[in-house]
Amino acid sequence: MNKLSREVAIIGIGQTKFGENWDLSFRELGIQAGIEAIKDSGIESKVIDALYVGNMSAGLFMDQEHVASMVMEEVGLADRQVPATRVEAADASGALALRQGILDIASGHSNVVIVGGSEKVTDVTSDIASEFIMAGADRAWEGLFGASLPSLFALMARKHMHDFGTTREQLAQVAVKNHYNGARNPIAQFQREIDIDTVINANPIADPLGVFDCFPVSDGAAALVLCDMKTALEYCNDPVKIIGTGQGSDTISISNRKDITTIRSTVKAAERAYEMAGIGPSDIDVAEVHDSYTIAEILAIEDLGFFGKGEGGKAVEDGETALTGSIPINTSGGLKARGHPFGATGIAQINELVLQLRSKADGRQVNNVQKVLAQNLGGTGGTSLVHILEVA
């Protein structure tokens, strides 16, 4: 069917700083982001009908499942027994929570929904975290044979370099651009610029990827308030309308895919979102994409149709994806510089796009932003979600 029975809008956003937030627990992160989103929306919490939480691995990181119930209590919704639902698709959990919130409102069941994403990673050491991250890919058929998440993306990078002539410098330029943008984002984890040499000469992680080609260890939470369009117009003058939502899945292991330079789940999620919105890639003004590794951003901008197959590396090199380019990508700094607290990332992407649509992205604002797109990936592409927004 690929349509929704009711229009859905975003009326408020909230977010913690991303980074090594040693002093904040999972609960505290959730409270900060949730309360800020509620305040930004202008609603009272008593009108909230449901809560959705995107979280990747609280079970592994904190020995704690059932976190939606916990967050619901912390943001003060326990007295009304507000339904609280956790969804998970590795590091695409945030966008998945958004999608379930959209479907809940479109179904006619809820009017006002709060959607959050959160992850507390620094309760474990970073070597243990690296191990746990592999739970988003295929543990039995990849992890047990020694593959790590960066090594799987390194395979994709090597193949892309081989097939299309993508260069090490082009990969590095993704990180350079995202750090440039992050330096202009006051809630980014890394607010400093880096140069290409720094990326290329950094400690190797999985050849050709070095430490600056990879997302950092981040704690953080992000939240937003969704409602049906009629309710939205009661609370705010500039609601952001969700005009497309698309989700696609693929095999969890990359060994069962015919082609590792295309993420089919992203191609299909984008196709579904564009179809629902009735637009195409050339209509998008700004996009946040899932640059867990530099190669992932190059694959994303091709799979989303912004550039032809194999042309992503050159587009980055030519500055097409820079703030002043034809399609600015990851104005927030992306996963690389804004940070990547897994479950929070999909919501943080949306929050940045809402700021761009509201012309409130300060030093990184793009001119005349009308339509924006977010793409959030789980693991190596077992899940991908694409959302398209515009000012209502």
Place this chain on the structure above:
Amino acid sequence: MNKLSREVAIIGIGQTKFGENWDLSFRELGIQAGIEAIKDSGIESKVIDALYVGNMSAGLFMDQEHVASMVMEEVGLADRQVPATRVEAADASGALALRQGILDIASGHSNVVIVGGSEKVTDVTSDIASEFIMAGADRAWEGLFGASLPSLFALMARKHMHDFGTTREQLAQVAVKNHYNGARNPIAQFQREIDIDTVINANPIADPLGVFDCFPVSDGAAALVLCDMKTALEYCNDPVKIIGTGQGSDTISISNRKDITTIRSTVKAAERAYEMAGIGPSDIDVAEVHDSYTIAEILAIEDLGFFGKGEGGKAVEDGETALTGSIPINTSGGLKARGHPFGATGIAQINELVLQLRSKADGRQVNNVQKVLAQNLGGTGGTSLVHILEVA
């Protein structure tokens, strides 16, 4: 709003045997249940628009997250990149998956959805499993101080005995009844009857609860096929209509609740489901409830309104909840005897009720079943879901 824009029906069910399925992996369990549900429904898998998977803790039990992508691949839906979503609310994950499937169809986005629940527990030893199960309650404020899941339910049992005169024998009778029913269910984990003395004299777990008051360690999977009513009538003559869905949450820890002899999340979930269905407790002919511990069944039959507060124990003693009673409860054998593979339980409950509605529950069939109810609980009640079904 508490209504749905479209009517939703169940047209097929499938289930593995529950128990210590040493020879079956998580993937194999999912395939068995999923393929059986698809076959039972008469649909071809190419019409499936989405997949929802309820799973509690694959991260802890198997070091594997992102299991919806994995299951989607195994049941042959990867080539179409069918959206696959995992939801989690501890051992209420199964019913939560059902609810998200219902909302997806009601939203107008999907027509045919496959909903599954699965858990593979026996890859770890039972002492480790017991530890992991506590992740569904409050790890930081209960688990770290030594509380286990049975000890929290034992507190509820003691308080119920103190406040209402509920007896040890009444608790035991829940297990006796459920084993009696399980002995008549060919897919139950325990197909043998037990007597009250066996329950009371069993090894103690957390006073007053003994080993026969507690659910067993189970692997298993269950699945069902959902669709909008128009599509349902194309495929089958006897679709089962979902007339009520209700979800409620409460504080994840029991220490923050004013009353531990009432599960507020269940009370509210039931209220919402009854309201949507336009009926009350006296209209229900058969119910499957969450008897993770014997006391939990007594709380459930009170919280669902089948019996007054404090009268649950006596109702069980009087045979009101037996197969021949006024409201037969857990005809399948319940979590106690059918087994409790966490994420699968909420779907298994529905499958039993579909059999009762189809008059195919053989040796445990109740006469003239028109309306049925399922209640699925997460942890100690941080989440509760209630669904009400009838023959369309």
